[in-house]
Amino acid sequence: MRAVVRDRYGPVDVLRVAAVEQPEPGPGEAVVRVAAASLNTADLDHLLGRPRVARVATGLVRPTNRRVGLDVAGTVERVGPDVTSLRAGDRVWADLFDSGHGALADRVCVPASALSPLPEHISFEHAATAPHSGSLALQGLRAAGPVRPGERVLVNGAGGCVGPFAVQIAKARGAEVTAVDHGDKLAFLRELGADEVIDHRHEDITRSGRRFDVVLDIADTRSVVAVRRCLAPGGRYVLIARRMGSFAEKALLGPVVGALTGTRIGTFAWHPNRRADLAELAGLLASGAVRPRIDRRYSLDDAVEALRRLASGEASGKVLVVP
Numbered sequence: 001m002r003a004v005v006r007d008r009y010g011p012v013d014v015l016r017v018a019a020v021e022q023p024e025p026g027p028g029e030a031v032v033r034v035a036a037a038s039l040n041t042a043d044l045d046h047l048l049g050r051p052r053v054a055r056v057a058t059g060l061v062r063p064t065n066r067r068v069g070l071d072v073a074g075t076v077e078r079v080g081p082d083v084t085s086l087r088a089g090d091r092v093w094a095d096l097f098d099s100g101h102g103a104l105a106d107r108v109c110v111p112a113s114a115l116s117p118l119p120e121h122i123s124f125e126h127a128a129t130a131p132h133s134g135s136l137a138l139q140g141l142r143a144a145g146p147v148r149p150g151e152r153v154l155v156n157g158a159g160g161c162v163g164p165f166a167v168q169i170a171k172a173r174g175a176e177v178t179a180v181d182h183g184d185k186l187a188f189l190r191e192l193g194a195d196e197v198i199d200h201r202h203e204d205i206t207r208s209g210r211r212f213d214v215v216l217d218i219a220d221t222r223s224v225v226a227v228r229r230c231l232a233p234g235g236r237y238v239l240i241a242r243r244m245g246s247f248a249e250k251a252l253l254g255p256v257v258g259a260l261t262g263t264r265i266g267t268f269a270w271h272p273n274r275r276a277d278l279a280e281l282a283g284l285l286a287s288g289a290v291r292p293r294i295d296r297r298y299s300l301d302d303a304v305e306a307l308r309r310l311a312s313g314e315a316s317g318k319v320l321v322v323p
C-alpha cells in the first residue's frame with residue numbers, strides 16, 4: 001500500500017509517497033481503510049518539528065514517526081484480537097494527533113480507542129474536514145463561556161483551518177460574527193455567514209473602537225494590552241494559537257489584565273480527538289449548521305502537492321486527500 005512518509009524534519013519537500021507494508025493490527029488496534037483525509041496547520045508543524053521543544057518527544061535529530069496526516073474518515077478493515085468495540089465495515093473518523101498520525105495513506109493502523117463511530121448520513125469527505133480544526137474551534141468557543149444569542153464575536157485569523165468552523169459555530173449559536181483575515185479570504189468568510197469581514201492589512205481591529213463580547217484569536221498578532229482594547233465590559237478573550245512567547249504572555253499576564261479591567265483573557269487546555277466533541281460536530285454537520293468547505297481534493301499520489309497548497313496560505317477551506 002501507499003503512504004506519505006518523511007525521513008527528516010523540514011518543509012513539504014521532505015515528503016514522498018512510498019510503498020509501505022500492509023499494517024497488521026496488534027492487540028487493541030484497528031486498521032482503517034482511508035476514504036478521505038484532510039490537512040491542518042498542525043501537519044506543517046509536525047513536518048518542521050515545531051515548536052523545537054516538541055522534538056524531545058518526537059525525535060531530537062530525526063523524527064521517530066515517519067508518517068503524516070491527522071484527520072481521517074474511513075472504514076474499519078480489520079481489528080486486533082481483543083477489540084470488541086469495532087467490527088470490520090464500521091464507518092469511523094478521528095484526529096490522529098495523539099495516535100501516531102498517518103492519515104495520508106491507503107490504510108492506517110491506530111488504537112481502536114481513537115476511533116469514533118461516524119453516522120451514516122455524514123459523507124467521508126465532510127467528516128474528514130472536521131476532527132482536528134472543528135474540535136479546536138468548539139473547545140475555544142467553549143473556553144470563552146457559552147456564546148449567547150446576540151453576542152458580538154470576533155474571530156481573528158478566520159480564513160485558515162480553524163476559523164471557518166469557529167465562524168459557523170458562533171453563527172449557529174446566534175452570535176453576530178466579525179471575521180478578520182486578509183482581503184483574498186473576505187468573500188469566502190462572507191459565504192460562511194460572517195456578518196462583517198475585515199482585512200487586517202487595512203484595518204487594525206484593536207484600534208477600530210469596536211468592542212466584542214468574545215474574541216477567539218487564531219492569528220495571535222497582538223499583545224494582551226492591545227486585545228484588551230477590543231473587549232466589551234465583561235468580554236472574554238481566548239487564544240487558540242500556540243506561539244511559545246505569546247502563549248506565555250496570554251497565559252500569565254492575561255488573567256492579571258483581565259482582573260484589572262473586568263474582562264477575561266486567557267488560553268485553554270486543548271484535548272484532541274475527544275469523542276464528545278466529535279459527536280457534537282456530527283450534530284452540527286448533520287443539521288447543516290456547519291457546512292464543510294473544501295478548497296481542493298487531491299489523490300494520494302498528489303498528497304505532497306496538497307500539503308504545498310496548504311503551506312501556500314491560499315486555500316479557502318480544507319484541503320482533502322482522497323486515496
Ligand SMILES: NC(=O)c1ccc[n+]([C@@H]2O[C@H](COP(=O)([O-])OP(=O)(O)OC[C@H]3O[C@@H](n4cnc5c(N)ncnc54)[C@H](OP(=O)(O)O)[C@@H]3O)[C@@H](O)[C@H]2O)c1
Pocket residue numbers: 040041042133136156157158159160161162163180181182185200218219221239240241242243268269270312313314
Ligand atoms: N490551542 C491549542 O492547544 C492548539 C492546538 C493545536 C493547534 N493550535 C494552534 O491553532 C492554530 C491553527 O489554526 P489554523 O489552522 O486555523 O491556522 P491558519 O490556517 O494558519 O490560519 C490562520 C489565519 O490567520 C490569517 N492571518 C495571518 N495574519 C493575520 C493577521 N495579522 N490578522 C488576522 N489574520 C491573520 C492567516 O492568513 P495567511 O494565510 O495569509 O497567513 C490565516 O488565514 C495554530 O496557531 C496552532 O498552533 C492550538
